[in-house]
Amino acid sequence: MAVSNQTMVTEFILQGFSESRPLQLALFCIFFFLYIMALVGNALIVVAVRLDSGLHTPMYFFLANLVILDIGCTSTVLPKLLENLADKKSISYVGCMTQLYFLTWFVGAELLLFTAMAYDRYVAICHPLHYTTMMSRMVCILLAGSVWAVSVITSSVHTGLMIQLSFCGPIVIDHYLCEIPALLPLSCSSTCVNDIMTVVADIFFAVLNFLLTMLFYSFITFSIMAIRTTEGKKRAFSTCSSHLIVVTMYYSTVIYVYLSSGSSYSPNKGQIMAVLYSTVSPTLNPVIYTLKDKDVKRALRKLFMFLKGK
Template identity: 60%
Template sequence: MNNYTAVVEFVLQGFSGNRAFQACSLAFFSIFYVLAVIGNTLIFIAISLNPSLHTPMYFFLANLALLDIVCTSTVIPKLLEGLVGKSSHISYKGCLTQIFFLTWVLGAELLLLTAMAYDRYVAICRPLHYSMLMSRPVCVLLAGSVWAISAINSSLNTYLMARLHFCGPNQIRHFFCEIPAVLLLSCSPTTLNNIMTVIADVYFGVVNFLFTMVSYSFIIASILRIRSAEGKKRAFSTCSAHLVVVVLYYSTVIYTYVQPGSGPSLGNSKVAALVYTAVSPTLNPLIYSLRNKDVKAALRKMFPCVC
């Protein structure tokens, strides 16, 4: 049973081998990575340095910016390395490390979006109790739970991946190491891994998505009861950006982890993965800052000559 040759590295197949396409992909991912890192860093610094932004909503937004930086930095640099022709190989330990951090931030972001939806629910539906229900200790507890629960889930899934044997093909049909794609290469039984993946997907994806939708159903019902048009507009403006991010993020993550990692769905899985590893981290600062007067004012204070 132990007569096998262990795989010590994997090959990330990435995208098309066409040079023109790779050149376009290199430019595309380079721009998105730079914008994602700079944009989220600016959001994080602006919120941290401005006392006027030390509120629950911006506290969660700062956590989201930090998660986006870690997410895109876990995947994109290795992809860029492969696109410039240096190496499309990734070591076994490097693959597990990428799986750990990516699973951690994906789970944390899904939980954080739920916490942000709850914050908006309390702010709009129970404004008189907002200071009590969303006090600083409560916000810290929610954020700490987000990071801790997702870290436990990531550690467990990475441990289960580390128990598997990889003794056959080492070609990962993806542009980064992700649990569904790597499981296809295992020559060990993956039943337990698949069960844990489904459980995590149901909890982090489906259950939290339902909680978020329930929160927004109450929010929308409360907004519709507002008599003034200006009040409705102000309430919708505080929630519409978050709702766009929720739909974009949840739909792509759930699709990736529910769909099989081979066959005709492979190309679609790559596109979905692009959304939550490159596109979403880049768009989040734009979605939250361009429509937010407080954030724009904080950025003007930081860069008066630019803004």
């Protein structure tokens, strides 16, 4: 059956944060600043990794994939949020489903990529003599390709199931974006299959990948503790501390939003958590990696000197 016969609405109304114009103006300035910072910071890391041969290693290859996903995630969410704060509250049905597709794609890909990055650090610290073979160029490409492919397929399934639902209107989304937990309660048809697939995706992307990441870091911790010198421990920990900070910050927000869907979902808390994983985290990631990674700082200094020389 065609999509036009499945839904009786052509657009949704995004409730957003506040009806107060002064507060909306302040939020517009804040989110615009965060968006520019996220774009510039992540783009600089991509360029630095691309141009500096010293960063042509598996760890920075995965980092480049991460910042590309961060750019995609913020660009999926923030332009519409800024438009919302400028007093255009509506989003078309097609626009909502498109935003849902890309948001689900990028969020899922980031969770999978965190596991791949944790595996990379596990091999580097626990099996250093076999690192070049276990993390060869082909292995890295296969891991990254799998991350993108699996997340695309999963996002397509979720969006396809959402399109099959009927929305009878009037439709007001108590959120500033279109995501699964906010949309399912608005459907006037059965969401049983959607609920089941959401739980399955939550278990796979959030729970399973989180446990795998923590398992890798448990092995890493044991290996670091076995190092005899304090300097050796510091050097080993410094190679994975940035990733661990980013993983902790991201999982704590995503798990709340997607594991609390349904009757336990809180729109207000959901909005705050969505801001953290879709806006704050992508903005802070370049800062965290820059401050904690001397190789990235060195590459960025070289990039700035090159740009200044021009």
